[in-house]
Amino acid sequence: MSDEQISEQSGTALPAAGRRCAEPCGDCPVRGLSVCGALADDELHALAAIMQSRDLAPNQPVFDEAEQSDYLFNITSGVVKLFKLLPDGRRQITGFLGASDFLGLAVGDSYAYSAETVTRTTVCRFQRRHMDDLLERFPHLQRRLFSMASTELAAAQDQILLLGRKTAQEKLCSFLLLLSKRAARRGHPETPVYMPMSRSDIADYLGLTTETVSRNLTKLKTRGIIRLLPNSMVDLRDIATLHTLSEGES
Amino acid sequence: MSDEQISEQSGTALPAAGRRCAEPCGDCPVRGLSVCGALADDELHALAAIMQSRDLAPNQPVFDEAEQSDYLFNITSGVVKLFKLLPDGRRQITGFLGASDFLGLAVGDSYAYSAETVTRTTVCRFQRRHMDDLLERFPHLQRRLFSMASTELAAAQDQILLLGRKTAQEKLCSFLLLLSKRAARRGHPETPVYMPMSRSDIADYLGLTTETVSRNLTKLKTRGIIRLLPNSMVDLRDIATLHTLSEGES
DNA sequence: CGAGCGATTGAACGCTCTCAAAGTGAGTGG
DNA sequence: CCACTCACTTTGAGAGCGTTCAATCGCTCG
Numbered sequence A, B: 001m002s003d004e005q006i007s008e009q010s011g012t013a014l015p016a017a018g019r020r021c022a023e024p025c026g027d028c029p030v031r032g033l034s035v036c037g038a039l040a041d042d043e044l045h046a047l048a049a050i051m052q053s054r055d056l057a058p059n060q061p062v063f064d065e066a067e068q069s070d071y072l073f074n075i076t077s078g079v080v081k082l083f084k085l086l087p088d089g090r091r092q093i094t095g096f097l098g099a100s101d102f103l104g105l106a107v108g109d110s111y112a113y114s115a116e117t118v119t120r121t122t123v124c125r126f127q128r129r130h131m132d133d134l135l136e137r138f139p140h141l142q143r144r145l146f147s148m149a150s151t152e153l154a155a156a157q158d159q160i161l162l163l164g165r166k167t168a169q170e171k172l173c174s175f176l177l178l179l180s181k182r183a184a185r186r187g188h189p190e191t192p193v194y195m196p197m198s199r200s201d202i203a204d205y206l207g208l209t210t211e212t213v214s215r216n217l218t219k220l221k222t223r224g225i226i227r228l229l230p231n232s233m234v235d236l237r238d239i240a241t242l243h244t245l246s247e248g249e250s
Numbered sequence C: 001c002g003a004g005c006g007a008t009t010g011a012a013c014g015c016t017c018t019c020a021a022a023g024t025g026a027g028t029g030g
Numbered sequence D: 001c002c003a004c005t006c007a008c009t010t011t012g013a014g015a016g017c018g019t020t021c022a023a024t025c026g027c028t029c030g
Helices: A041-048 A128-137 A139-165 A168-185 A199-206 A210-222 A239-246 B041-048 B128-137 B139-165 B168-185 B199-206 B210-222 B239-246
Strands: A005-007 A051-056 A061-063 A071-077 A080-085 A091-097 A114-117 A121-127 A226-229 A233-236 B005-007 B051-056 B061-063 B071-077 B080-085 B091-097 B114-117 B121-127 B226-228 B233-236
Touching (some): A041 A128, A071 A128, A121 A128, A168 A199, A168 A239, A199 B139, B121 B128
Antiparallel strands (some): A226 A233, B051 B121, B061 B114
C-alpha cells in the first residue's frame, strides 16, 4: 500500500557525532528557514534527539484530521497539501506546504486538517509534548512560532478574499503568482514555477472544478501570458499582466 | 463625521488607585477572556499604564489596512468587522470580532486587514512596541498570544472550507451556528442569537450578495427553522436541522 | 407624516458546474 | 520497440445556482 519508511533514531544522545535524522540537522537543507532556524547549534541537538525522519510517496497521508495530534512535522523536501472534507466528500485544500514549512496545528487534541503528500516528500516528525518542553527551555522558539502563525494567518486571509470575491480567472492568476512569490522567497527564479499538483488539487484549493481550472489555464496560454512546460513547470511570460488579472482590472 | 472620543490617561503610575482606562482593568468586563487574562493583577497595571480607551459609533473605521500598524486593540464591548478590499471595490469580510477579542495582526509594518465597527464599540488601544516589552517580561503572555493565533487559524480554515465548497444555504446555516457557538462560549444562551450586522456585511462575509442572503434567510424562516425577532435577534428554532443543513446533508 | 435607507421580492442573465467524450502521456507487458 | 492501459487533462454542450438589475416593502428617524 505504501513505500513509507521510518528511519528511527532516538537512543543515547551523542551530541555532535552521529546521524540523528536522515541527515544531521546541522546539514539540514531547510535549516535556518524553519522553526529550527531559531535555535543555536547546541539547542538543535536537543531537537534532533527527539525527532524522526519519514519518506513518503506521492499522495500518501501524513496525518488525518481526526487523529490524535501527538506529532508535529517539518517538511524537509517535497510538497504537501492540507485539506478538510465535508461529509459528502467535497474537499477544500487549505494550503500547499513545501520544504521548511511546519505543520501539525491542532485544535483540542486532534488536528485542524488532514495532510497528504503531493510529490515524494521527506518530513521530520516530533512529539508534541517534547516540543512543549523545548518551548519552555527556549523562549525565542515560542516567538518564532508566533511569528510563523501570524504569517499563516495573513496568508489565510488572502485566501479568504480569493475564495469569497475573485472570479475563476483571478483565482488562477493569484495562484500562479503565489507559486512564483514562494519560489522567489526560497531563492528560486520567479519563473518558471514548479506546479506539481494535479488540476483536481488546484481546483480544490481555489474552490473551482478541474474543468474550470483547465479552461482558464488554456485561456492564459492562448493569450500568451503563460506556457506549460514539461515536468510540471509553468513559464510565467507576463507577470505584470498576471498581477493585473489577479485583481480584476481587465 | 464621528462621535469618536479618546479618554487619555497615561501620566504618573499610581498602581492600584486611579482609573487607568475607561474602567480600571481589574474591573474590566472582558478580563480573563482576552490576552489580559494571562496576566496577574500586578502585571495588569503594567498593561493599564500603556493603554487608552476609545468609544466608536457604528460603521466607523478602527484602522485601515494601509496604515502603520503601531497599535493593537482589544474589544471591550461591541462588534467589529475585519475586511479586505479589491481595487474595484469588492469587499471580503474576514471576520467579526466581539468583546474580549483582540485585533491588530500585522504583516510587515501595516495591518493585514481594515477594521470597522458594526455596532457602537469600545476598544482598548496599546502601542505595539509597549506590548513587545510586556512580551519580553511576561513569557506566558507570548504563549497566550500563540494559542489565540492558533485558534484563529483554525477558524480561518473553517471559513476557507465554507467559502470554497459550501452552497449559499450551507453558508448561512454555518454562519448562524457560528454566532450561536460564540454566544455560548461567552456564557450566553445558544438561542436567540444577536446578529447586528447588515445583510450586506453578512453577504461580504459569506461570499454572497445581499439578495442571496435575504432569500435564504426567508427560506429558513418559511421552513420554520429560524425566526427573525426585533433588535437584530434571531431565534434558532431547530439547531439540529441547522447543523445538518450546514454540511449539506439535506 | 414623510424621507430615506436597508431588506425583500421578482425576473432574467451569466459564470461556473455537470455530464460526456475525446485527447494525452507515462508506465507496463508482450 | 510498440501496443495497450489507465489516469489525468482538455474540450464541448447544456443546466443551474447565484448574480444583476429593478421594483416594492418596511422600519427608523426627523
